[in-house]
Amino acid sequence: MGPSGMGKSTLLHLIGGLDHPTHGEVHVGGERIDHLSEAKLTRWRAQNVGFIFQSHHLLPVLSAQANVELPLALTPLNKKQRQQHAATALGLVNMSERAHHLPKELSGGQEQRIAIARAIVSDPKILLCDEPTGNLDRKTADEILALLAKLNKDFGKTIIMVTHDQKAAEYASRVIDLEQYINSTDCIGNEPPQKSLEIN
Amino acid sequence: MTSFFYYQDIKQALKQAAALTWINFKSFPYRLIASSISMLSIACVAAVMLGVLALTDGMVKTMARTGLDNTLLVMRSGAVSELQSVMFPVEVNLLADHPQILRDKNNRSIISAEMFVNAEYKSDLLTINNNIVSSNTVNDNTINTNTIKPKKVIQTNDIQKTQSLALRGISQNTYLFRPNFKLVAGQRFKTGLRELLIGQAVARRMPELKVGTVITLGGSNWTISGIFSDNNSVFESELWADIGIVQSDYRRGNTVQSVRLALQENTVIEQLNQEWLNDPRLNVRVIAEKTFFADQAKNLTRLIRWIGLPVALIMALGAIIAALNTMYGAIASRSKEIATFKAVGFTPFATSILSESLLLASVGGLLGIIPLYFVFDGWTAATQNADSLSQMMFNFNISPLLISQAMLLSVSIGLIGGILPAIKAMRLPVTLALRDD
Numbered sequence: 001m002g003p004s005g006m007g008k009s010t011l012l013h014l015i016g017g018l019d020h021p022t023h024g025e026v027h028v029g030g031e032r033i034d035h036l037s038e039a040k041l042t043r044w045r046a047q048n049v050g051f052i053f054q055s056h057h058l059l060p061v062l063s064a065q066a067n068v069e070l071p072l073a074l075t076p077l078n079k080k081q082r083q084q085h086a087a088t089a090l091g092l093v094n095m096s097e098r099a100h101h102l103p104k105e106l107s108g109g110q111e112q113r114i115a116i117a118r119a120i121v122s123d124p125k126i127l128l129c130d131e132p133t134g135n136l137d138r139k140t141a142d143e144i145l146a147l148l149a150k151l152n153k154d155f156g157k158t159i160i161m162v163t164h165d166q167k168a169a170e171y172a173s174r175v176i177d178l179e180q181y182i183n184s185t186d187c188i189g190n191e192p193p194q195k196s197l198e199i200n
Numbered sequence: 201m202t203s204f205f206y207y208q209d210i211k212q213a214l215k216q217a218a219a220l221t222w223i224n225f226k227s228f229p230y231r232l233i234a235s236s237i238s239m240l241s242i243a244c245v246a247a248v249m250l251g252v253l254a255l256t257d258g259m260v261k262t263m264a265r266t267g268l269d270n271t272l273l274v275m276r277s278g279a280v281s282e283l284q285s286v287m288f289p290v291e292v293n294l295l296a297d298h299p300q301i302l303r304d305k306n307n308r309s310i311i312s313a314e315m316f317v318n319a320e321y322k323s324d325l326l327t328i329n330n331n332i333v334s335s336n337t338v339n340d341n342t343i344n345t346n347t348i349k350p351k352k353v354i355q356t357n358d359i360q361k362t363q364s365l366a367l368r369g370i371s372q373n374t375y376l377f378r379p380n381f382k383l384v385a386g387q388r389f390k391t392g393l394r395e396l397l398i399g400q401a402v403a404r405r406m407p408e409l410k411v412g413t414v415i416t417l418g419g420s421n422w423t424i425s426g427i428f429s430d431n432n433s434v435f436e437s438e439l440w441a442d443i444g445i446v447q448s449d450y451r452r453g454n455t456v457q458s459v460r461l462a463l464q465e466n467t468v469i470e471q472l473n474q475e476w477l478n479d480p481r482l483n484v485r486v487i488a489e490k491t492f493f494a495d496q497a498k499n500l501t502r503l504i505r506w507i508g509l510p511v512a513l514i515m516a517l518g519a520i521i522a523a524l525n526t527m528y529g530a531i532a533s534r535s536k537e538i539a540t541f542k543a544v545g546f547t548p549f550a551t552s553i554l555s556e557s558l559l560l561a562s563v564g565g566l567l568g569i570i571p572l573y574f575v576f577d578g579w580t581a582a583t584q585n586a587d588s589l590s591q592m593m594f595n596f597n598i599s600p601l602l603i604s605q606a607m608l609l610s611v612s613i614g615l616i617g618g619i620l621p622a623i624k625a626m627r628l629p630v631t632l633a634l635r636d637d
Contacts, residue, residue, distance in 0.1 A: 013631045018543060039547070046545030053634060057540040061226040071544045073219040074212070118544075130634075 001162075001169055002178035008162040009130055011178070015160060016049045016128045017041045029125065046074045050119030050127045054134040056111040058103040064114045065090065065099040071122045089117040092155075093147060109140035116147060120157065127151065129161040133168055145171050213547070220541065220552035225559070227537075231530050235560055238526035238617075241519040242564030242610050247572050248515055250606040252508030254576065254596045256501040262594040263497030266433035267489035271377055272461040272469065277483045281496075282316040282458045289454050291482055295461060300472060302462040310462040312377050315369030315446045319417040319439065322362050365402065366438040367417060369446030369456075377460050377489075378430055386411035386426030391442050394449075395425040399436030401593030403427045404580040418449050434493060437593040460489060516613055519564075523617025527557050531625050538625055539633030553622040554615070561614020565607045573598045 002008050013019035014026050017033050026034040033044060050071075058067045068086040077085065090096050093113040103111055112132060119127055129148065133141035149171050151157045161168065169175050228235065267273075274295055275285035295301070296309035303309055372391070375381055384403075389395035396415075403409055413424045422441065430436050447454065463469075473486040487495075531538065531553070538549060577598040 010631070016543070018630045018634075042542075042545050042547055045543070051543050053540075055536070057536055057634070059223060059227075059537055059540070061223065061230070070219075070541075073216060074545045 001164070001175060004164075006178045006182070008178055012128050012130050012160065012162050015126075016051060017045045046071065046122065048124050048126060050122070050124040052112075052115055052119045052127060052129040052132045054131040056103070056115035058111055058114055058118075060103055063100050063102055064095060064106065064117075067103070067114055068117045068121050070118060075122060085121055086117070089121040090114075092120065092151075093117045107140075108136055109143060112136060112140075112144055113147065116144070116151075120151060120155075124157075126158045126160065129159060129163075131163055131165075132161065133163070133165055138167075141165070141168070213551075216546050217551040217555070220546060220549065221555040224552050224556045227534070228556075231526070231533070234526045234529050238519070238522045239560050239564035239567060241515075241522040242561050242613055243566075243568035245512060245515045245519045245613065246565040246568030246606045246610045248508070249512045249609050250569055250572050250598065250602060251576075252504060252512055253602045253605055254572075254598050255508070255581070256504050257599070257602060258581065258594040258596050259500050259504070260497050261597065262432060262434055263493045263500070265380075265431050266435060266493040267491075268377065268379070269488060269490045270463050270465070271489040272463055272467075272472070273487050273489045273492050274459045274461060274484050275457070275487075277485045279485060282314070283318065285457045285485075286455050287313075287457065287459060287484070289456075291484065292456060292459050294479070294481055295459055295476075295484070298461075298472070300464050300467045302464055310373065310376055312371060312374040312460040313443065313456040314371075314374060314458050314460065315443050315450070315452060316457045317367050317369075317418075317446065317450050317452075318364045319367035320362055321365045321415060321417055365417070367446060368435075368438045368440050369443030370440050371443050374440075374460075377462070378435065380429075380431035380433065381435075382429045384427045384429050386424070389425045389441055392444065393442070394420055394422045394445055395441065396422045397426045397428050397440040398424055399438050399440075399593070400427050400429045401432070401436035401580055401595075402439065405593050420449055432595060434496075512609075516609065519613045520617045523557060523561065523613055524620060526560065527553060527618055527621035528624070530556070531621050531628070535628060535633040538628055539630045542628070542630045543634065549625040549628075550622040553625050554618040557618025557621070558611060558614040561610045561612075561617070562607070564614075565610025568610070569598075569603055569606055573603070 010019060014021055014034075015028060017026075017028075017036070021034050024034075025032055029048070031044075033041060036044060058064075059070070062070070065083070065086050068089050069082045072082040072085055075082075087096065087099070090099050093116050095110060095113050095117060098106060098110060098114075103114070106114065112135075116127075116132075127148070132148070133144050136144060145168055148159055148161070152159050161172065163169060274287070275282060276287060279285035292311070292313050296311045301309045301311065375388075384400050386397075389397050396417075398409055409415065409424060411424055411426060414421050415424065416422070417439075428436070428440070443456070446452075447456075463472075469486065469488055476482045476484055476486060541549070576596045579596045580593050581596055
């Protein structure tokens, strides 16, 4: 958590290998990722990380099922296997009945569920969620948060979430206030902190 | 093992590229207007390019079919065309007497002295109630089934169209120099009469000219006696008549403009040329007939290419800008989508953007080529021959080679128009693109 501009999303992008640090190192699950080549980083990302954004970023021309299948195009699975995996992921987020709908035919909460299904379909160890409930009403947000909690408890997914929402923070087993963390280090200006941030 | 992984990487990249390209095409309707403008501009370029190519190709082929290797064309020294030449009977006799000239069984030299003039022809065409009417079809012998009497009398002089037609005065010997000559309709003209044989390219171009039609050339009335073909050569753009009548009508006395000479097999043209150059009684230019028409073809095509190709290139530049604009627009509107792909792990964006650009260009190219092919392939066009100053007819022949050249240009436009946007897509910073505004 933390106020806008503290670097919450940047931190998430660093963990997900979408961004490169200007100083320091990034280790995820014991593996240093910041010095990997772009190709290796892309492969690592596809295998280990699922992203859930505030805006769902679903492809408007693809059905819910096809959107969920998208990350599987990077795997050796055949079409039938991809469809089975996507159907399982859609089942987990209770969206099986909407599998053949286009994103524009779904509500905001449903779109976010599809985005979650897309994030988990390739069975990554880590889910990186960037304000996943930011665009949703309270009731829908609670449903999404419950779903993420279920993925954490029942399926062992590590979920790292950036949020402004105190209610969302209540679901977390550990909350890091980035502002407090930065103030607690010897960080001055643009200099890197002297203490490493560990998210276990 | 390394090669196995390399193979797997390529396979994976191709699979990703295919998936991205497929999704690109599915989202195409969202970019229909911009893409259509881009396709249309490429279609125009392809059409202009193909038009220029077909024009030059048609002319070159027509010229290439004209003239014989073993026929020597002799004109006045310094004349670049038959029109500029004049030769006197004494010169013709000197040329004919040369031992290298072939002789017939009666020991007469096989030569053809010819007149070539630009005859002014006024086509009095009226279009009334969609029926073509020729006011030149005057006498009872006219065979013209299309003639319909106008319901309303119109002063034909008001809508006259003046054209310059190539009129060649020939003798009976001339037919010996036209081995591909065939009568398509009617008969040869009769010596001493104002009769015309017209080439079939002229007949195709001016459907009002039929066997029996009387037309006015140089103030005199001429009757069309027949229509001939000559292997689609330049001669098919000409009107042939008795040389004596042409000399008389155009007040040329007994001069001619060119002489064609049939050469013996062992003749060295350069030697002959040198010999005649040294002869003070002659002032002539000597050239193989085939070479003469090949040179004319070069001049004509150079002219068309100088005019046509810059136009096509300027249009191509415009089309490249349109393609760039379309693809940049596509990337701008899909930046979040592209970033999402990248976040998920897709990499071959350049391929997918280039595929789209190439597809747009290919469709655009086909849109330009297909109508042109169906409308103009085989069409007889006419142009002013810069050398003879008369009309030259030729066929538009839109061959597979020309089509492939126009397609190549279209695809090149797509490639050039797609490269920069593809690079931009590759370099698109994911984190910035995914940021919610």
